[in-house]
Amino acid sequence: MKFQKSKKIYKKTSNFLAGPSTFSKGLDLFLNDISPYAIKKSKGCFAYDVDGNKYIDNIMSLGAVIIGHANKEINEEVKKQLNKGTLYSLASELEGQLAEMLCERIPSADVVRFGKNGNDATTAAIRLARHYTNKTHVLFCGYHAWQDWYICKTSMNSGIPKEISNYSHRFNYNDIKSLQDLFDRYKNKVACVIMEPISKENPMNYFLKDVKKITKKNNALLIFDEVVTGFRVDRGGYQNISGIKPDLSCFSKAMGNGLPISALVGSKKVMSKSQEIFYSLTFGGENLSLAASIATLKFIDKYKVCENIRDNGRFVIDRINQKIKNLSLENYIFLNGYPGKTIFNFRNQDDSNAEMMRIFWISKLIQNGILNNGYQILSHSHNKEIITKMVSSYEKVLDEIKFKLNKGQFIKKNYKLKLNPDIRK
Ligand SMILES: Cc1ncc(COP(=O)(O)O)c(C=O)c1O
Known part of the structure; x- marks a missing residue:
């Protein structure tokens, strides 16, 4: 697979783009000659790069x-709205329409505020929680934003005043003690706990229930970051599955x-205080995204999108786990995540380097026409035929990994290439 045009475009582009x-759009993959730089067109679950290569898009x-x-x-609805105006000088009635749809779907949603990015919603949630509780400390677990309150606790924290990090603290998913310890250490100072209800791991041993209990007992707010899980695992988010509100x-x-929109939702009691903090965006309530979102939520219900993604994802996971077992690769490779977002993980062993295997996996799949970054994120367009094709490619690459392991070809101890510095612990 050749990326000649990608290289030319990158060379030209990098004169003007800083x-x-x-962050996660694969520049490091491209710079290591693994992936194309730019896509020219995408349709359904296919992506076409600028060199004319066609991929199943698993990103x-x-x-x-x-x-x-x-x-x-969706496009029809967006086009209709395009002709009626993209951004009004006053509120658009679409806002109320979409807010009502969200409140009908999401168990914890009495009322809604809109934004454009996931960041807007998570950062507004943190500010609102601090305002509502009159406390400062934030306990988190996972990736939530590029804003200071979160990035201060990662390796990319330059440019952020050191003091900010005194107020943000990481706990571990499925480790209730790590959360309890933080509540003990910052007694009466914790404003909120923010977390993805499910991410790499499934919640174990009533974890979410215990998180809710501890948070409530300490008069802090519980914030679910459903930026990824929302409308993917269930029409009402993971909270509709777990029953934890x-x-x-x-x-x-x-x-x-694919149009930029976000929502902060919650109980009337808490959300009514959101007008006492400042949360405002010129492009908040922009019409094309509102129209797209209304159409998307309707489509999700009409075509049972979440159920289809769940079934297809489950099928892939089962088949790949079986293949891993057949090849006795369990000590080297394992899957986690959930059917709509599956992560392929590699383990360091005496006879293999995990990062070498991971990069081999990503690059071989791209050569086999599957655009990926080590994750598999499914859409409604990944139909049964595509899924079957993908599974065959996965199995083929797993066979190659087994072959290379047998030949001792993943042994390099001090392997330097490392993709994506991990800010998403
Ligand atoms: C769980 C989670 N929360 C929040 C965000 C931030 O969303 P955005 O990049 O749209 O601001 C992301 C982005 O990847 C995310 O994965």
């Missing part, structure tokens, strides 16, 4: 495009099938 617009715009790229039904929740990504 950096990528999205799906980091989960934002849930139905499929350039979907006709947070005080506030954040939705974005899949909400607009």
Whole structure:
């Protein structure tokens, strides 16, 4: 697979662009000759790069495009709105319409505020929780934003005053003691707990229930970050599956099938205080995204999108786990995540280097026509035929890994290449 045009475009582009617009869009993959730099067109679950290579898209715009790229039904609604105006000088009636739809779907949603990015919702949630509780400390677990309150606790924290990090503290998912310890250490100072209700791991041993209990007992707010899970695992988010109702929740990504929109939702009691903090965006309530989101939520119900993604994802997971078992690769490779977002993980062993295997996996799949970054994010457009094709490619690459392991070809101890510095612990 050749990336000649990609290289030319990158060379020209980098004279004018100081950096990528999205951290996880694979620039490091491209710079290591693994992936193309730029896409020319995407349709359904396919992406076409500038060199004319066609891929099954398993990134799906980091989960934002849930139905499929350039979907006709969604596009029609967006086009209709385009002719009526993209951004009004006063509120648009679409805001109320979409807010009502969200409140009908999401168990914890009495009322809604809109934003454009996941960041808007999570950062507004933190500010509101601090205002509501009159406390400062934030306990978190996972990736939530590029804003100071979160990035201060990662390796990319330069440019952020050191003091900020005194107020943010990481706990571990499925480790209730790590959360309890933080509540003990910062007694009466914790404003909120923010977390993805499910991410790499499934909740174990009533974890979410215990998180809710401890948070409530300490008069802090529980915020579910459903930026990824929202409308992907269930039409009402993971809270609709777990039965655990947070005080506030954040939705974005899949909400607009690729158009930029987010929502902070929650109880009337807490959300009514949101007018006492400052949360305002010129492009908040922009019409094309509102129209896209209304159409997307309707589509999700009409075509049982979440159920289809769940079934297809489950099928892939089962088949790959079986293949891993057949090849006795369990000590080297394991899957986690959930059917709509599956992560392929590699383990360091005496006879293999995990990062070498991971990069081999990503690059071989790209050569086999599957655009990926080590994750598999499914959309409604990944139909049975595509899924079957993908599984065959996965199995083929697993066979190659087994072959290379037998030949001792993943042994390099001090392997230097490391993709994506991990800010998403
Ligand atoms: C769980 C989670 N929360 C929040 C965000 C931030 O969303 P955005 O990049 O749209 O601001 C992301 C982005 O990947 C995310 O994965």
